[in-house]
Amino acid sequence: MALPQRSPLAKHWMLDSNCVFLNHGSFGATPTAVREEQRNWQDLLEAEPVRFYEDLAMGFMQDARKSLASMLHCDAEDLALVENATTGVNTVLRSLEFNEGDEILVPDHAYQACRNAIDYVASRWGAKVVTVNIPFPIDGPQVVIDTIIAGVSERTVLAMIDTVTSPTGLRMPFEELVPLLEGRGVSVLLDAAHGIGMVPLYLDNLGASYTTSNCHKWLCAPKGSAFLHVRKDHQLKIHPLTISHGMTFPLGDTTRFRHEFDWTGTRDISAFCSIPAAIEYLPTLVEGGWSAIMQHNHDLVVKGRKILCDRLGIEAPCPESMITCIATLRLPAGGGAGIPLHEPDPLHQVLQEKYNIQVPVWSWESPKGRYFRISAQLYNHVDEYHYLAEALAAELGC
Numbered sequence: 523m524a525l526p527q528r529s530p531l532a533k534h535w536m537l538d539s540n541c542v543f544l545n546h547g548s549f550g551a552t553p554t555a556v557r558e559e560q561r562n563w564q565d566l567l568e569a570e571p572v573r574f575y576e577d578l579a580m581g582f583m584q585d586a587r588k589s590l591a592s593m594l595h596c597d598a599e600d601l602a603l604v605e606n607a608t609t610g611v612n613t614v615l616r617s618l619e620f621n622e623g624d625e626i627l628v629p630d631h632a633y634q635a636c637r638n639a640i641d642y643v644a645s646r647w648g649a650k651v652v653t654v655n656i657p658f659p660i661d662g663p664q665v666v667i668d669t670i671i672a673g674v675s676e677r678t679v680l681a682m683i684d685t686v687t688s689p690t691g692l693r694m695p696f697e698e699l700v701p702l703l704e705g706r707g708v709s710v711l712l713d714a715a716h717g718i719g720m721v722p723l724y725l726d727n728l729g730a731s732y733t734t735s736n737c738h739k740w741l742c743a744p745k746g747s748a749f750l751h752v753r754k755d756h757q758l759k760i761h762p763l764t765i766s767h768g769m770t771f772p773l774g775d776t777t778r779f780r781h782e783f784d785w786t787g788t789r790d791i792s793a794f795c796s797i798p799a800a801i802e803y804l805p806t807l808v809e810g811g812w813s814a815i816m817q818h819n820h821d822l823v824v825k826g827r828k829i830l831c832d833r834l835g836i837e838a839p840c841p842e843s844m845i846t847c848i849a850t851l852r853l854p855a856g857g858g859a860g861i862p863l864h865e866p867d868p869l870h871q872v873l874q875e876k877y878n879i880q881v882p883v884w885s886w887e888s889p890k891g892r893y894f895r896i897s898a899q900l901y902n903h904v905d906e907y908h909y910l911a912e913a914l915a916a917e918l919g920c
């Protein structure tokens with residue numbers, strides 16, 4: 523099969539032109555201009571390391587937080603820059619104190635690494651992890667709301683909710699869930715790894731206790747850029763995973779929260795410094811700014827999903843309103859019995875090696891099946907989904 527057409531915008535990314543890249547969801551992909559920006563920051567650092575860290579770094583990080591805050595509709599002072607969403611989740615969980623028997627609520631569609639962090643912390647404090655099962659296929663968001671609220675008890679102190687789930691690509695009704703949970707005295711840790719650049723976020727209005735999001739996914743910032751937003755009333759108890767000078771540094775006109783998170787030891791902050799460039803750059807590629815980018819990616823993934831469903835004879839597992847820029851589908855019946863979790867699925871290798879397609883394929887228990895997930899970003903073209911559909915049809919004999 524001849525390789526599919528690429529979007530004219532693909533030239534702005536560093537992606538290999540022979541790769542049909544349908545997995546923006548895992549690690550994102552950074553445009554060339556944003557990578558150049560990052561290199562400039564690294565060059566500036568190495569030109570005068572002491573001046574960079576002692577005189578300039580705090581200001582650069584403040585610029586990054588301000589730029590994020592304008593997109594997130596929140597106070598820049600409530601944002602900490604962290605390397606990734608896993609760190610954001612761990613930072614919160616490992617700062618909190620729990621009583622024996624306290625309940626932490628988590629849907630079964632949560633990202634496994636973050637679920638591991640919950641299990642680890644819960645076992646240390648004697649807290650109980652309550653898993654709620656979200657159906658998949660699913661009819662609509664109300665089922666999610668009802669299922670999660672039904673899992674709340676008098677002992678529930680924390681709930682980890684996704685903006686968009688990783689295994690199932692479902693847009694959670696987090697705008698409804700956060701006030702419902704917080705109103706019942708349950709602090710929400712919003713796992714918005716798939717968040718900024720993918721769904722509009724109004725953090726001050728939302729009122730979640732804690733929100734973490736990757737900037738290297740849908741904002742297309744360099745790898746290792748993410749934020750943790752902590753509501754003001756929780757800031758005194760949340761500390762970075764690495765305790766450093768910030769714990770004792772004189773406060774001046776800032777807060778302990780700011781000091782502690784801004785300095786966690788010597789590290790490469792070039793990814794953070796490049797966040798403003800990423801926020802400004804992507805909207806130069808299309809008319810209509812970030813909302814147009816989100817709409818474009820949504821429309822494209824909806825088209826891609828339909829192409830795959832039609833060609834493979836499978837049903838879409840959720841309404842279009844519940845997908846953003848990623849979509850999970852279950853392989854058709856001929857798709858095999860399933861490979862144990864943690865083992866690479868051979869179909870993923872075949873797609874990569876024989877067809878140059880990068881798309882995740884895995885087996886999952888909830889419900890049991892073999893799944894794959896497509897994504898859409900400005901660099902994708904509708905032909906790429908046709909190409910994937912033909913490759914899957916050939917391999918599965920549909």
Ligand SMILES: Cc1ncc(COP(=O)(O)O)c(C=O)c1O
Nearest residue numbers: 548606607608633688713715736
């Ligand atoms: C829902 C969700 N949470 C957390 C993460 C972890 O992101 P990272 O590996 O950048 O920390 C991911 C990554 O794909 C995710 O999808």
